[in-house]
Amino acid sequence: MARALITLAVPALLVLLAALAVPADGGALLGIGARTWALFACAPLTSAWLWWRQRGIAA
Amino acid sequence: MTAAFLAVLALSLAIAVWARRGAGQGPRAYFVAGGQLGAILFFFLSVGETYSIATMLGFPGGVYAGGEGFVLWFFGYILLAAPVLFVLGPWIWRAGQLHGAVTIPDFFAAHFGSRALERVIALGAIALLLPIGTMQFAGIRLVLGALAPGVPMPLLLAGAGLVTLGYVLLAGLRAAAFVAVLKDALMLGAIVLVSALALAHWPSAPAPQVVAAPQVPVGLPFALSTIFVQALGFAMIPQNWAFLFAARGPQAIARAQAAAPLYMVMFPLLMAVAVFARRLGLPVAKPDFVFLATAQHVLPGWAVGVVMAAVVLAGLVILSSVCLAIAPLLTRNVLPGLDGAAQQRWAKAVMALFIALSAAGALAQVPLLATLNTVFYFGIVQTLPGFLAALWAPRASAAGLLAGLAAAALAILAMKLAGLGLGGINPGLIGLIANGAVLALWTRARPRRDGRSVIELLG
Numbered sequence: 001m002a003r004a005l006i007t008l009a010v011p012a013l014l015v016l017l018a019a020l021a022v023p024a025d026g027g028a029l030l031g032i033g034a035r036t037w038a039l040f041a042c043a044p045l046t047s048a049w050l051w052w053r054q055r056g057i058a059a
Numbered sequence: 060m061t062a063a064f065l066a067v068l069a070l071s072l073a074i075a076v077w078a079r080r081g082a083g084q085g086p087r088a089y090f091v092a093g094g095q096l097g098a099i100l101f102f103f104l105s106v107g108e109t110y111s112i113a114t115m116l117g118f119p120g121g122v123y124a125g126g127e128g129f130v131l132w133f134f135g136y137i138l139l140a141a142p143v144l145f146v147l148g149p150w151i152w153r154a155g156q157l158h159g160a161v162t163i164p165d166f167f168a169a170h171f172g173s174r175a176l177e178r179v180i181a182l183g184a185i186a187l188l189l190p191i192g193t194m195q196f197a198g199i200r201l202v203l204g205a206l207a208p209g210v211p212m213p214l215l216l217a218g219a220g221l222v223t224l225g226y227v228l229l230a231g232l233r234a235a236a237f238v239a240v241l242k243d244a245l246m247l248g249a250i251v252l253v254s255a256l257a258l259a260h261w262p263s264a265p266a267p268q269v270v271a272a273p274q275v276p277v278g279l280p281f282a283l284s285t286i287f288v289q290a291l292g293f294a295m296i297p298q299n300w301a302f303l304f305a306a307r308g309p310q311a312i313a314r315a316q317a318a319a320p321l322y323m324v325m326f327p328l329l330m331a332v333a334v335f336a337r338r339l340g341l342p343v344a345k346p347d348f349v350f351l352a353t354a355q356h357v358l359p360g361w362a363v364g365v366v367m368a369a370v371v372l373a374g375l376v377i378l379s380s381v382c383l384a385i386a387p388l389l390t391r392n393v394l395p396g397l398d399g400a401a402q403q404r405w406a407k408a409v410m411a412l413f414i415a416l417s418a419a420g421a422l423a424q425v426p427l428l429a430t431l432n433t434v435f436y437f438g439i440v441q442t443l444p445g446f447l448a449a450l451w452a453p454r455a456s457a458a459g460l461l462a463g464l465a466a467a468a469l470a471i472l473a474m475k476l477a478g479l480g481l482g483g484i485n486p487g488l489i490g491l492i493a494n495g496a497v498l499a500l501w502t503r504a505r506p507r508r509d510g511r512s513v514i515e516l517l518g
Binding site for chain 1: 127130131134135138139141142143145146258261279282283286310313314316317318319320321323324326327330331334337338451
């Protein structure tokens with residue numbers, strides 16, 4: 001149960017950080033704002049986190 | 060353009076024929092591929108399913124029309140669905156194995172020993188899935204209308220329906236899985252190619268007549284509560300359970316979900332395409348056509364045909380998997396007592412009817428569609444408290460689950476009828492809280508004496 005909650009909490013915190021901590025008017029690249037880029041960056045980080053967590057799951 | 064489009068569809072049918080090789084017999088082989096899909100095929104079926112025609116057309120269309128406001132909840136819920144399925148998927152697979160389930164109601168009926176619960180969940184799921192077919196046809200209609208403007212639309216949609224029926228009749232879920240590989244390869248290729256060409260021809264300054272995208276404000280309470288409800292709801296979608304049951308084991312599920320977020324590279328590329336079209340002042344008849352309009356601008360005709368085929372395949376694969384989810388809900392759970400052969404015979408009739416109704420809905424341009432789509436997730440997530448109770452709470456009963464579902468429905472209906480906004484919070488979350496609270500109270504007041512949780516049963 002605790003393992004499951006930690007697995008869920010880290011990506012949720014990443015999304016929250018991107019949504020709340022990055023200013024909406026923090027510049028833009030290719031017409032896409034910094035907050036949205038921060039959100040997009042959560043995807044590879046979540047993938048790396050889940051890849052690390054899946055090592056213990058039996059076939 | 061048309062020849063390239065037809066060649067891709069013909070290739071997809073050839074793949075469906077090829078998928079028949081090695082397929083077993085019986086409902087389990089047909090509806091959940093006999094539980095034999097390895098990590099790669101499961102990835103394409105399950106993760107690829109995330110990227111429907113709505114993603115390819117609707118996401119850039121939304122950015123083009125409304126700016127970045129909706130990106131947080133749209134991207135956020137798809138991203139967080141991966142860890143949710145990473146955690147719950149292996150347990151859903153084990154619970155299905157334990158009770159030999161093919162559908163969600165199969166599991167609930169076997170675990171709680173209740174036909175009433177089975178029927179309520181099956182009928183609710185069917186009602187919620189019906190608009191999904193119409194939405195796919197609505198997207199397909201947009202593409203086919205541009206591809207062959209001189210051909211009557213009913214004929215074009217009938218053709219699309221026949222191809223879908225071809226997939227499911229040829230090899231059931233195996234066909235959907237194999238065609239999903241082609242669809243994803245073409246879709247990813249199309250997005251990378253169109254966005255790369257857009258970046259290569261990026262206008263240094265916006266066209267003079269272009270104004271910035273109107274920013275449609277999306278409140279944080281709505282965005283965050285919607286992410287929460289929809290990410291959790293993703294784990295309870297009937298066809299996602301079929302995909303999970305089709306996987307070879309928990310490790311295949313976990314690996315596919317760990318890789319799933321990498322697939323989201325498509326979103327910044329799709330967003331760049333929408334921004335490119337806006338800066339260029341590209342004429343777009345409807346916002347949802349912005350990706351295809353950009354493809355027409357940067358690609359030669361035959362390549363546009365391939366891109367259109369990729370978009371249509373995205374709709375057809377989803378349609379086929381929804382067909383394969385609805386049919387057993389009706390033939391196994393609502394009308395029980397049919398043997399294996401009769402189930403498959405009835406299932407084929409149900410799937411043909413579903414396709415015909417969905418195409419008719421798209422032709423009629425059902426005005427309620429957008430509302431029904433928002434209802435989908437906050438309805439579908441309501442079986443989650445019951446599933447968690449089955450996992451961990453041996454004293455939870457079928458009556459408690461039914462009471463929880465009724466409380467959720469009442470809470471959502473009351474909010475809608477009274478026009479209560481509750482600060483923009485997604486009504487599905489209020490329903491989920493009511494559902495969980497009533498289930499907990501009922502379990503405490505009237506506990507099941509002879510029950511055992513899934514975790515206890517698995518030892």
